[in-house]
Amino acid sequence: MTTRRFTYPRTLRLRKAAQFESVRGARSVKHAGPLRVSGKPNDLPHSRLGLAVSKRVGNAPVRNAVKRRLREAFRTLQHDLPGGYDIVVSVRPHEVGKMQVYRRWLRDAIEQLDRHWRKRRG
Numbered sequence: 712m713t714t715r716r717f718t719y720p721r722t723l724r725l726r727k728a729a730q731f732e733s734v735r736g737a738r739s740v741k742h743a744g745p746l747r748v749s750g751k752p753n754d755l756p757h758s759r760l761g762l763a764v765s766k767r768v769g770n771a772p773v774r775n776a777v778k779r780r781l782r783e784a785f786r787t788l789q790h791d792l793p794g795g796y797d798i799v800v801s802v803r804p805h806e807v808g809k810m811q812v813y814r815r816w817l818r819d820a821i822e823q824l825d826r827h828w829r830k831r832r833g
Contacts, residue, residue, distance in 0.1 A: 719786040725761030725797055734761065734799045741823040744812070745805035748820035752828055753797040758821075760785045761799040768804050776807050784814040792818065793825035 725731060737751035753759060762781055764774045781800055798821060 734797045741820045743816040743820035745803040747801040750796045750798045750824040758796045763801045780813040784817045
């Protein structure tokens with residue numbers, strides 16, 4: 712039996728502007744709470760996450776808190792989510808909530824994206 716690791720290495724991150732633009736160019740967007748989640752298949756066995764949290768969300772401590780919660784939500788859900796997607800999460804202004812709320816929003820949006828892409832593939 713292999714143990715599942717819940718790490719968040721660089722291989723699970725979108726880091727370059729071209730990667731973000733490629734995902735946004737696919738025009739597949741789903742919403743959950745204040746999250747706007749764009750995604751497209753990536754031909755990898757795992758999903759990769761990119762975050763876009765603008766200054767409209769709040770000052771630096773607020774933005775960092777939101778990003779920490781989203782990274783942690785992705786890290787803990789990575790084995791339960793459909794794999795093989797590049798995902799960019801944009802955030803609208805909101806009150807920073809508990810970890811469970813971000814996990815639910817992220818899971819719901821990514822599952823919607825998965826259903827969308829499965830339907831498009833036929």
